[in-house]
Amino acid sequence: MRVIVGYDISDDRRRARVAARLSVWGDRIQESLFMCDLEERDLDQLLAGCAEFVDPKMDRLTAFPLCPTCRGRRRDLGRALAENDDTLCWIV
Secondary structure: EEEEEEEEEHHHHHHHHHHHHHHHHEEEOOOOEEEEEEEEHHHHHHHHHHHOOOOOOOOOOOOOOOEEHHOOOOOOOOOOOOOOOOOOOOOO
8 A cells, every 4th residue: 555654853963863773664855754655564663663763752753655546637847756756776
């Protein structure tokens, strides 16, 4: 399933750790938004892994699962991130 994960973390260090954790699971599409393709169990692991860095009294992290119908109705301006670009590339 495709999931959009957004966060608002007040502390710089914890925010950097959440961003690093999310970058393992998906692609950054905005400063505090990631797009992830996950299985249900992966989403649980992602949230559990981020929970240690989120202060529930001050911060927020939200995952928005997108159904196929919603994904198909998405509209973009610009193409900074090619969503379905399966081009293989090597970084050396």
